[in-house]
Amino acid sequence: MIVILTVFAVLVLYDLPRLIRRKESIKVIAIYVSLMAASLIVSLLLAANKRPASPAQWIKWILKMIGVVK
Amino acid sequence: MDIENDWSGKVMEKSRISSIQLFLLLIGFLFGSTVILNPALSAKNDAWLAIILGGVGGALLIGVYVSIALLNPSKTLVEILRGRFGKFIGNAVAILYIWYFIHLASLVFRNFGEFIVTVTFPETPMVVVIGIFAVLLVYGVNSGIEVMGRLSELFVPIISIIALIISLSLITTHDFTAFLPILENGMAPVLNAAFIFITFPFGETIAFLMLFPHLNKKGNLKKVSALSVLFIVALSLLIFIRDISVLGSDLMYRATFTPHLTSLLIPGLNVEPLVDINLLIGGGTKISVCIYAAVKALSQVLGIGDCRKLSTAITTFCVVLSIWIYENVLEMLSWAEKVWPYYSIPFQIIIPLILLALSLKKEKRRRIVSKT
Numbered sequence: 001m002i003v004i005l006t007v008f009a010v011l012v013l014y015d016l017p018r019l020i021r022r023k024e025s026i027k028v029i030a031i032y033v034s035l036m037a038a039s040l041i042v043s044l045l046l047a048a049n050k051r052p053a054s055p056a057q058w059i060k061w062i063l064k065m066i067g068v069v070k
Numbered sequence: 071m072d073i074e075n076d077w078s079g080k081v082m083e084k085s086r087i088s089s090i091q092l093f094l095l096l097i098g099f100l101f102g103s104t105v106i107l108n109p110a111l112s113a114k115n116d117a118w119l120a121i122i123l124g125g126v127g128g129a130l131l132i133g134v135y136v137s138i139a140l141l142n143p144s145k146t147l148v149e150i151l152r153g154r155f156g157k158f159i160g161n162a163v164a165i166l167y168i169w170y171f172i173h174l175a176s177l178v179f180r181n182f183g184e185f186i187v188t189v190t191f192p193e194t195p196m197v198v199v200i201g202i203f204a205v206l207l208v209y210g211v212n213s214g215i216e217v218m219g220r221l222s223e224l225f226v227p228i229i230s231i232i233a234l235i236i237s238l239s240l241i242t243t244h245d246f247t248a249f250l251p252i253l254e255n256g257m258a259p260v261l262n263a264a265f266i267f268i269t270f271p272f273g274e275t276i277a278f279l280m281l282f283p284h285l286n287k288k289g290n291l292k293k294v295s296a297l298s299v300l301f302i303v304a305l306s307l308l309i310f311i312r313d314i315s316v317l318g319s320d321l322m323y324r325a326t327f328t329p330h331l332t333s334l335l336i337p338g339l340n341v342e343p344l345v346d347i348n349l350l351i352g353g354g355t356k357i358s359v360c361i362y363a364a365v366k367a368l369s370q371v372l373g374i375g376d377c378r379k380l381s382t383a384i385t386t387f388c389v390v391l392s393i394w395i396y397e398n399v400l401e402m403l404s405w406a407e408k409v410w411p412y413y414s415i416p417f418q419i420i421i422p423l424i425l426l427a428l429s430l431k432k433e434k435r436r437r438i439v440s441k442t
Contacts, residue, residue, distance in 0.1 A: 007201075008386075015382050027372050028379055035383035039390040046394060055173065056395045060409050068412045 089290040091219030094226040096298035098355030103181040113263035115319035120263035125303035128272025139282040141429035147279035148370040175360035179392035244315040269411040273418030280363035
């Protein structure tokens with residue numbers, strides 16, 4: 001957990017001040033923060049052995065429901 | 071002069087790549103992770119036929135992408151989608167493509183990670199292997215398409231040299247009766263394997279619609295793509311013939327990483343790291359192209375000038391997704407063979423065919439208007 005938090009802190013501290021200093025638009029910062037937040041949440045859940053259903057499983061489920069995959 | 075700002079604020083020329091660089095990027099991309107996952111192997115000893123049929127289908131599919139690019143000169147996939155479908159639907163489909171490129175990059179990351187932790191560094195956590203690889207690739211992507219092109223010039227030729235070295239080293243242990251009997255189970259498994267081979271890797275070159283506008287000589291696009299398909303079919307056939315004649319069809323079908331197993335059988339020589347190098351080059355090229363396509367598409371959808379602002383965030387997401395997406399190697403192999411080809415159909419076949427039809431219609435209308 002601590003390793004994950006450290007890695008993400010380093011990444012954000014490296015990128016975010018630069019985005020703010022260059023006066024990037026709100027949408028750039030919003031997309032950046034959402035991608036990093038999603039990555040952090042999934043990483044913490046994986047580290048805590050609480051793996052949420054993955055996109056591969058959702059896609060397989062949808063294709064099964066349509067009848068494309070058996 | 072067309073200019074764009076780079077990450078450090080400097081002004082630089084709009085990037086251009088040569089025909090040879092595009093050819094090598096395509097070779098690296100198409101070879102990609104096929105060094106560990108050969109999609110045609112489900113046809114067992116008839117895989118050679120599946121490779122040829124898949125190659126023909128793949129050439130037609132790449133022909134569709136090239137025609138779209140030539141009918142919409144200097145436009146990326148996102149711009150073509152907006153132009154043909156309108157801004158709202160075009161942007162929505164472009165977001166789906168961004169997801170598709172991110173997903174593809176994650177799959178190749180995972181293939182790479184699984185291979186390395188299974189055969190080379192069994193004690194190392196997969197996330198460390200993938201993470202270090204990602205740092206290198208994000209540096210390459212941030213350096214721009216020209217640097218990616220130059221790197222491909224430097225590294226991609228090594229792929230074929232390594233394949234040749236391994237094949238020649240095994241020349242004394244070949245058994246060519248391994249191909250027989252031909253079409254033992256009929257045409258159905260061959261056609262199925264050929265379809266998988268079309269979607270993986272040929273259909274995935276849809277990502278190049280984000281790169282084609284960078285080609286300096288647009289006239290060479292058809293020739294470059296046709297040559298790259300021909301080269302990859304020849305290379306895949308060489309690798310398949312080598313593997314089946316050394317391992318036999320049954321062992322080849324059962325092996326998780328076939329070329330790696332073949333490389334272990336060379337008497338008195340350990341060339342195992344060469345397979346790792348091939349995967350590093352092919353996988354690296356494929357992931358770089360996918361991340362570049364995703365980052366550029368996202369920046370065009372959002373209307374951001376410089377596409378590299380979001381590359382770190384997207385690559386971080388790809389790394390996390392690659393760990394999250396499968397529970398184990400068996401799930402990865404099964405998903406790649408049974409689900410990926412069908413999931414890819416809209417992205418690789420349906421939407422491009424609609425785009426081609428709409429582009430042809432517009433071109434026809436333009437010609438009529440210019441005549442009158």
